[in-house]
Amino acid sequence: MKLPAHGANPTHLLEALGLEQTNHALDFSVNINPLGPPAILKTVWHELYQHISGYPDPNARELRDLISQETGLKSTQILAGNGAAELIQLLARFLTGSEVLVVDPTFSEYASSCKSLHCRIESFALSEKERWQLRADLILPHLQGKRALFLCHPNNPTGAIYSYSEILKLIQGAQKAGVMVIIDEAFYDFCENDITVAPLVKLYKNLIVLRSLTKMYAIAGIRLGYLLADEQVINKLKACQPQWSVNALAQSIGKMCIQDQEHRKTTVDYIAQERDRVTTRLRELDYVISDSSVNYFLFRDRKKQRLDHLIVYLIKNGVIPRHTANFITLDNQYLRFSIKMKEENDQLLAILEKWRYDSFVDKRV
Template identity: 30%
Template sequence: MYEHGGNIHGFETPMVDFSANINPLGIPEKLRIAWIDQMREVTSYPDPAYRKLKKAISDHHFLSGKANILLGNGAVDLIHSVIKSVRPHEVLIPSPAFSEYRNASIRNEIPYRELVLYDCLGNLQMEKFLKEVKDRSLVFLCNPNNPTGRALKASDLERILKKMEETGSFLVLDETFLPFVEEEKRHSLLGEEPENVLFLRALTKIYGIPGVRLGYGILYNEILAKKMNSLQEPWHINTFADIAGQVVLKETGYLQETASWLRNEKAFLYRELSTVPWLTWIESDCNFILVKSSYASAEDIQRNLLEDQILIRLPYGFTGLSDHHFRIAVKDRSSNLKLMKALQKIKDIT
């Protein structure tokens, strides 16, 4: 069973894809131009040290010389390599959460506990979570969480970091969706330079380029960084991804436009969702919304939406979600209108 969104390739007609949380503004124009202008670069191997790309990441986050920057073929690449490198006693996954945390644990034969620790409003139950952190664990925490969309504040993360230190544990803080959150710095500990945290980022969703697989990690533990680097093959980031990172991380105007779009379209979707009496949802801090139906299963809803060439994210792979849950991305106005009209006309599902 496919556990991710964005699988549009099995359909004969083009789909409006609400299953993948991709910025609908699309590829930044400066990146389109850079790819064309630098096409000749594909005739050479990429820089094996990726110096320009790493400098762009460092400058974007104002990192100090203590930071180790790790590159991945998407963030998932780094999820697997950090487990191989840390080799914890166990992995703890507060759920519902991204299924690749579990999959990476299984593939690397590390015992894991996946516990439903988010409440019905999408918030992490902090006291329950902290009690579950055992000695020498590796903890995956998505901030904002996928699929609930809620972001932890820096003060919450401080408490979690203290627990990591007390138990000799390691935290993988997946910040893939954090660039979509307003006042991003209020929800991150990146500037505090903790040695027992891997900060995970990806450029694919915020800059609308999921086909260009580029994730990165920021780590203040040099020994662990060397272990993770040793697992990577030479030239593991291709030239197009290398160029993309160098260009988009300087794109401040694009991020401002994204923030304005997201603010307006989330407000629109909340208003429209409130007109469908059999739907409830969690207010999200990022670019997707977790919805629950009291009327029909997500699979039944999806079958109806296929008549309008619309895909939603089904609950496959998310421990703790019911078969009535589904997730929708926030898209452009015309797409959002199409989704809401299709949901509003569903009257009888048999």
């Protein structure tokens, strides 16, 4: 049975499981902001109509200028893209035929994109026993012969954040070894504390930082992300990027999103409060929950080795989880759940409480 490679595809998941389609299920597999896009977008939506007939700025200069102000980097160190997915594919082209190290479990697109361009992938696995934390001294020996290291921070799917000092050791050790360090910060802006390594781009030419506007601003349909790197790296990537890659609507919407700091603050406060409430209750029910700092968490039922039956149970009760069959090292022994609105989270808690009770009463489950 081949399950879909990403969340937010409930139709494909149900087809793969041979289950009837439903129009009313809550999709906990999609990990975008539950508060939705910034309100300003609805207010000015009719004004955006004017952008659809003209060609976009091929260099997204105004958008990059705003990102420059936010990050403190030069606009020449910024590349806008048609979502982080396009930027990952550009990086894969940049690395064609190389050996690459990926810290797992993590977003599957790093490996799949690199494999499509004949890269050889080595996986370095983090473990639940170590609370999904990384140690630079264990990873650095694996950089020998590699051209790049992919690291997701905060991690997807665990939501874990890593020690700044350990990340710095990785970057410095990789620089000595002539290895690029690619850090995906797609969820950094959900964290209560500032965990970004973007300022280090000024100091380390081997550092590349990926970001997405899809998650925080709930604009998955628009497709917008950006990349921070040394100017020479930016120029090489830009040379491989299709012309007019970032459309005019995306550029306009991106500028409004980046300037809406209130939306971001409201989101961070809400996510922190709801995440603490939900994960506390799940731990009380004796589930294993990752120490997440973002808008999703990793879940394991310590009483079940695999969660195939629980996935079906959840779906039949109106909840779509994110399976982990395609996350290296997880082997579908875990599920990922996003944080949604309180009423929806309550429904998830009620279903998992019933599953715990039913599992206790009926050992056949």
